[in-house]
Amino acid sequence: MTDVQFQPASDQSLLVYFGQRITLDAHRHVMQLLRLIESQPIAGVRNLHPAYCSLLIKFEPLQLGHDDLEAILLRYLGRLEEVRLPEPRKIEIPVCYGGEHGPDLAEVASLHAMTSAQVVELHASATYEVYFLGFVPGFAYLGELPAALVTPRLATPRRSVPPGSVGIAGSQTGVYPSPTPGGWRLLGRTPLQMFHPKRKVMDQDVLSGDAMSLLAIGDHVSFIPISTERFAALEKA
């Protein structure tokens, strides 16, 4: 592990950076460290926030200091390559593109001098990696978007985005699980519930499948275009 950096974020948290670029290698290291800490918990560690190339570790400051935690982490990092990650799950997400469900589709198409159908075809042609879940419960950061679809986020975020909305921003795509403010450009909407608070997951290993969140870190995701009729039928079911 050559390019690991520690950075205190607060008096009760430490950031571990695996470089400063979004790469699949950095992503794999984040997942390996997350898995290692989850399977062999560190006394005093209270929470973990994985992201593209970093892991934020929140700890009990009366029990641990940054130096103590860094010393423990160095031992964990030395064993990182031993950590076997599970085969990625393949998850298909039905999406009704355009119209009321994808209010930004036409604009995205015109920004790239494409037809809406071409944008849909491109977006649905790729397989995306779940880099991490963050922002709000169940929100998966998916990448990479096909280069031809890379689009800046909206200048003014929407006050509230309908749940299930599928958006793009930069080279990322994602599905809003709950009505939240959001600045991603909305191409469509899925009838699936991305986050089910009623499902019990008390003893859940969040790297495995059966969590409250439809998606988990490391999953492989593809989008399947569906009609508005199919959307309505699935939404009812």
Next chain:
Amino acid sequence: MRQIHVLAPGLLTTVQDLGREGFGPMGVSPSGAADPISLRLGNRLVGNDDATAALEMTWVGGAFLFPQGAVVALTGSDFAATLDGVPVELWTSLKISPNQTLRLGQTRSGARCYLCVQGGIAVQSFLGSASTHILSALGGIEGRKLRKGDVLDIGDAPEMFQKRKLAEHAKERLAPRKVLRVTPGPQSGWFPQSSLHLFYRSRYRVTEEANRMGLRLEGELIPANFHEEMITEGVSLGAIQVPDGGPPIILFVEQQTTGGYPKIANVISVDLPSIGQLLPRDEIQFELVGWESARHMLRQQEALLGSKELILE
């Protein structure tokens, strides 16, 4: 089972305990009491464990009927509480007789008041906590704020009333602060010296957009000349993020778990409860402290909370 009938809910009243840690990988932030010191002290006054669920009221309190009576304590800010019309004190245990009504009004000090009840507010635990997460509609009572007509169950507890009161010296030492002490944020090195000076010299005013997710401030803008591109990363409680050219935002208990704005500083652990008492239009300042003094102050605070002289019987 004892109950509480909600005659009036107040502006934003939710069930809160000390929050749910450990679900960051699902994007779930801990939530929990905005002023956890007041929650813990209130629980101690009625003989509960520190982490017992209570009602957190915001700006304007509610009215609550106790058909079977209860032992309660009010802590945090002064919401002009009365019991059947007679003013009651904060920071003391209080016996409520059957069919009495506790009524709270508008705040006379800070943003939040806690109603702690012996036995706690009994709700179904979600991911190990009773705390309501308003933004995500999780936890508490159906993930929402209280409504008129709600009936809350009080948890079982051996009935005993003991007059307890928080010591004056503890109240003074734990009083909410307007000068928040901070440690450097993970991107503080991205800001030029002149911007850091400006940030620490300026007074900021809390805007109307101040809630459990975060507090938007108004005041001096912090110029930034970043060479690096910010990659979304995990964000800590009390992080002060500076959006492009915008005024700072303090991330709070229902925070987003990851974010893409640079963080200039982070409020230290001992001062996090003070954020929970800030009102719109309050003026605040930030004071930089070292990592070791942040830890030292936390140890001192916990020593005070553990001392025998904290609560007088």
